[in-house]
Amino acid sequence: MTSTTCYVGIGELVSGRGRTGSVNADSVHSIPNAAILVRGDRIEHVGSEAAVRPQCPADTVFVDMQGKTAVPGFVDPHTHLVWGGDRSAEFNRRLHGATYVDIAAAGGGIKSTVAATRDASQEQMAAKARKTLDTMLLHGITTIEAKSGYGLNREAEIKQLNVMDQLSAEHPVEMIQTFMGAHEIPPEYAGRAEAYVDMLNQELLPEVKQRGTVSYVDIFCEKNVFELDLSRKHLQAALDLGFKIRLHADELFPLGGAGLAAELGAISADHLVHATREHMQAMAKSGTIATLLPGTSFFLRAAYADAAAFQEAGCTIALSTDYNPGSSHTISQAVMMALGCMKMGMTFEQAFLAVTLNAAAAIEKADQLGSLEAGKQADILFLDAPSAMYLVYYWGVNHVSDVVKAGRRVVQERRRVAD
Numbered sequence: 113m114t115s116t117t118c119y120v121g122i123g124e125l126v127s128g129r130g131r132t133g134s135v136n137a138d139s140v141h142s143i144p145n146a147a148i149l150v151r152g153d154r155i156e157h158v159g160s161e162a163a164v165r166p167q168c169p170a171d172t173v174f175v176d177m178q179g180k181t182a183v184p185g186f187v188d189p190h191t192h193l194v195w196g197g198d199r200s201a202e203f204n205r206r207l208h209g210a211t212y213v214d215i216a217a218a219g220g221g222i223k224s225t226v227a228a229t230r231d232a233s234q235e236q237m238a239a240k241a242r243k244t245l246d247t248m249l250l251h252g253i254t255t256i257e258a259k260s261g262y263g264l265n266r267e268a269e270i271k272q273l274n275v276m277d278q279l280s281a282e283h284p285v286e287m288i289q290t291f292m293g294a295h296e297i298p299p300e301y302a303g304r305a306e307a308y309v310d311m312l313n314q315e316l317l318p319e320v321k322q323r324g325t326v327s328y329v330d331i332f333c334e335k336n337v338f339e340l341d342l343s344r345k346h347l348q349a350a351l352d353l354g355f356k357i358r359l360h361a362d363e364l365f366p367l368g369g370a371g372l373a374a375e376l377g378a379i380s381a382d383h384l385v386h387a388t389r390e391h392m393q394a395m396a397k398s399g400t401i402a403t404l405l406p407g408t409s410f411f412l413r414a415a416y417a418d419a420a421a422f423q424e425a426g427c428t429i430a431l432s433t434d435y436n437p438g439s440s441h442t443i444s445q446a447v448m449m450a451l452g453c454m455k456m457g458m459t460f461e462q463a464f465l466a467v468t469l470n471a472a473a474a475i476e477k478a479d480q481l482g483s484l485e486a487g488k489q490a491d492i493l494f495l496d497a498p499s500a501m502y503l504v505y506y507w508g509v510n511h512v513s514d515v516v517k518a519g520r521r522v523v524q525e526r527r528r529v530a531d
């Protein structure tokens with residue numbers, strides 16, 4: 113029998129509205145003294161407690177949330193979840209003044225993560241990623257996009273995807289998979305980027321497609337890595353096989369990745385620190401979501417993307433942590449909201465929508481996730497805070513007290529509930 117639970121005593125409920133991502137954040141609204149009726153894994157009713165209570169069937173279990181604030185589960189649409197090794201010592205060298213070139217020359221940087229990922233067993237990497245997923249869940253992240261891309265050869269890329277399959281089956285955090293073999297040029301192909309892309313296109317993409325669990329192909333479209341022609345070649349091969357695509361674009365240099373994303377109909381283009389106005393407009397036309405990653409700008413002491421310009425161009429904006437060991441080692445979407453507001457000129461409502469409904473749209477899940485509305489999956493956070501504003505106003509603090517994922521309470525009073 114399907115269980116019915118009604119969460120009552122919600123001090124304030126804040127959510128966007130809609131089944132698609134949205135350019136303007138006008139739909140973000142607040143309901144005081146709210147209740148949410150959940151049947152099975154779905155939301156059945158949302159509204160004031162006075163309006164929802166009469167809708168509850170006789171066998172409803174009532175759970176009093178004692179004045180907590182309810183918001184939709186956070187979606188993180190850009191993570192590098194699975195990798196081996198540890199780069200904290202290298203990070204400290206950076207704080208002592210070492211440059212990326214120094215660090216790379218000493219065997220550090222992404223190449224050290226690639227080596228550690230190749231060396232690690234599937235079980236070792238799963239244990240590490242499982243811990244990350246637990247931390248994400250405690251911070252209210254209920255759905256993520258996760259990329260391969262630290263193996264850079266057949267065996268290690270497939271191993272990363274195997275870890276994702278394994279964790280998808282056992283962990284409440286919902287995972288959308290992306291293949292990113294074109295994250296960097298592996299040492300075996302130094303100076304031969306095109307040969308590497310040809311290998312990916314001919315050998316790995318068809319094999320990855322066969323798995324049936326990978327939705328997207330992503331590429332690091334950047335000067336001196338995969339430039340526009342090679343990026344186009346790889347992404348076109350992915351499209352031909354029936355994958356959807358997303359891009360790391362214009363992070364370090366205005367190469368034109370944002371324009372390529374629009375041209376090829378990418379679902380999302382990410383980073384975009386140096387995207388031009390013309391390409392922003394092209395993205396708005398193609399419906400490509402602008403996924404901005406302020407954590408990376410913060411961690412690299414680099415420039416931030418111009419959220420206001422994307423807004424003005426008519427782009428739908430999502431925010432993501434870019435969780436990875438080198439350029440953004442964090443899982444907090446609340447901190448991304450704070451950076452979006454303080455460093456990229458976003459309003460609270462824009463930042464809120466960017467980690468909920470628009471983040472869901474960046475992985476094509478806005479019809480199911482990203483807002484608290486009847487018919488959507490019951491992914492709900494309860495914050496131990498007087499208002500949702502505290503996500504940004506009282507920043508750097510985890511306010512998430514309880515998490516409901518697909519109708520199941522998986523975090524209660526800041527502790528994981530046993531499955």
Ligand SMILES: [Zn+2]
Binds near residue numbers: 190360434436
């Ligand atoms: Zn990334």
